[in-house]
Amino acid sequence: MDSGSQKLAPATVIAGSTASEKFTALASELAAIGRGFYARGWVLGTSGNFSAAISREPMRLAITSTGLDKGTLNAASFIEMDDAARVVSGRGKPSAEALLHVAIARELGAGAVLHTHSVWSTVLSGAHAARGGLEIRGYEMLKGLEGVRTHEHTEWLPILENSQDMTELSVRVTKLLRDRRELHGFLLREHGLYTWGATVQEAKRHVEIFEFLMEVVARASALQRAESTETGG
């Protein structure tokens, strides 16, 4: 596959559109992605949340209202919030985890932040927690991560201890992102994946890439073990 740098033109940047039109366009785009992730089992049981930046100064994010079934998302499922996760417009309230979206958007200038809870991210973030992260290397699919040009790449996917104190956790996330600006995502232990992108589509691609690679890492580990004790395939 080609490097992720041959990316789509950012369809979400609409010259001359009003903030309200931008909100609706971004929310609709995120809603479609969320329904697709729900179908794949990555955001079951109202888990997961998705955001995109409407403006930088002042910071305004479109973000999923909390507690919704992701299989039925539409533009009205989103609210507009500021950089303290306060509602600016829309019905509902942001997830407590909205502070993590703000931290990522602010530190990295991300255009979109996606958070999923898949089986594999939950399992691997538990199994590798003691090592502090998951090292993924040698796979062609790594090139789907923005800026990666070759499969001869080592991606570090850090695992942060989970917490219910989002202020404390957002401080840890901010510190992590300042120290390791080359990251494309991180895991919360036995919780799920955070990844992001310059555009909504880039962030969606990063979710798919990481979910794919985590399944590969887990299955390769099991297969390697079976193969090492068998003769023939």
Added chain:
Amino acid sequence: MDSGSQKLAPATVIAGSTASEKFTALASELAAIGRGFYARGWVLGTSGNFSAAISREPMRLAITSTGLDKGTLNAASFIEMDDAARVVSGRGKPSAEALLHVAIARELGAGAVLHTHSVWSTVLSGAHAARGGLEIRGYEMLKGLEGVRTHEHTEWLPILENSQDMTELSVRVTKLLRDRRELHGFLLREHGLYTWGATVQEAKRHVEIFEFLMEVVARASALQRAESTETGG
């Protein structure tokens, strides 16, 4: 994710609606959920049944008629029954397991009861039967269970011996629910999952949470074993 307590307004309580309108609304909502579960492979081969409370005094439940393909459910697939599982209206007859729905609705005041037969619930309810249940702890997804506020929670999912005598089994279920009112579901050994909620949507969320967590528990067990004998991932 946010605690399950930030739940949707109960869409199924329609002020001023007649019992018949309530029946149709609840049956349509359950039918859509059932078709979704069928697509995920959780109610293959006419397995599974779903109910929701239309009224409490007297108790009336909308419940799937027995023996139907869950991939083609619609409101006409449901019957109305009383607290002895006798048909009040509608064509067809309730499942023998309807007595378990009545027991759960009566003991816990559940607004909806969902029963699924997934691969993982079948496998885990066999593998853990000797321990009497499955202990699930530490996962963020536990917060999708009503009233759970933190991942630092231990959920006990009891496993009851399977039986074809539904009167006898409903007595055991009633006793279990009186002793352990904090439960969110239980497994029947090598049979499947029962869970419930105040509303149809809450019960649906509980199915998704438990199905997710059971897959995680099973895969984490297998991965842990592979990892413990390998170097690197």
Added chain:
Amino acid sequence: MDSGSQKLAPATVIAGSTASEKFTALASELAAIGRGFYARGWVLGTSGNFSAAISREPMRLAITSTGLDKGTLNAASFIEMDDAARVVSGRGKPSAEALLHVAIARELGAGAVLHTHSVWSTVLSGAHAARGGLEIRGYEMLKGLEGVRTHEHTEWLPILENSQDMTELSVRVTKLLRDRRELHGFLLREHGLYTWGATVQEAKRHVEIFEFLMEVVARASALQRAESTETGG
């Protein structure tokens, strides 16, 4: 779940319909089932074939024409054939395996015969070939097999050696069915599943039940092993 004996009224028996109308109704019903199986990955790559009896005297079966993509089946994908697998009407030709459909329809009076190639049936029919079959017992889902009333049932799913000589293989199938009239299906080694029913819907249910149970048997075997060497779950 309820026993499979609480089955649907056979929707495919239409009083007063002409043979042509019956053909079209059965072919349409089988086509919809085939598209669903394709979506689940049970008949990839033009594998699988499906038939239903239009009449007994003389025997006429609607059966999939050979070599078709099962994701795009419709009534025109079927041909009508006689008990020697000769085309009576329709475009295309029957699969060489049509003789097995005839053998099953003749020996058991089956109204429909469905043949699928799933990953699990392929894997298990190889792993258990030396034992001559797969024993499945204790699962509630067994009640989805016609006539089974309790989970305390042992189902024998024989495994026949695969062959390209369909005349020879149909003789072996005929002998098997005469000796073991209680069977609900059989496997061809590293090839797939044959199952049947009085109606198309009953045969569909049997496919789902067997596919479910085979996945359960395979995963339970792997999990049992992991659990037996771990402490805790």
Added chain:
Amino acid sequence: MDSGSQKLAPATVIAGSTASEKFTALASELAAIGRGFYARGWVLGTSGNFSAAISREPMRLAITSTGLDKGTLNAASFIEMDDAARVVSGRGKPSAEALLHVAIARELGAGAVLHTHSVWSTVLSGAHAARGGLEIRGYEMLKGLEGVRTHEHTEWLPILENSQDMTELSVRVTKLLRDRRELHGFLLREHGLYTWGATVQEAKRHVEIFEFLMEVVARASALQRAESTETGG
């Protein structure tokens, strides 16, 4: 199943159609296939690319433009290119891997070339790399590969070392295809599958057959190990 030789009439050869009509027909056919592969998780994150021959002299291929989300492919997602992978018409640019498509179309006269990145092809191409390929034998599904008449067939699926130098890699691919004209596909290590066919539908069938067989090989290996240490199933 029947041998792959009972294939569909090549729907993509439209007598009297213009090159432009052929391009559109082939691109639409490939787009539908690509969306289906995306749904199955075989081309996540903009991975994969698909081509079909419009003409031989001069060689013109319709091929996916690089960097696209395969879940939203349509005919406009394709470009027309020549045998040096230069754009002849259409918007976008071909993948760097377009040279491999050219090599396959030129050496084997393939009418279509499909490249996918599935979990199983990634895992197996890593696990078996040291042996130079994957040997698959004894499965009925092998008959879905063009020209294979019996399950008693041994298919060799070579594994080539991955590379970012497409000129160098296309030389290796050309050499491989000249030496082993009986091949139906090959793997790039920890990257994915290349397969092809006389028609688009035949190439699609080959993808499904190989993806199925790779999953079977991987799961059979794991199951065989579990079974060999257990008593009973």
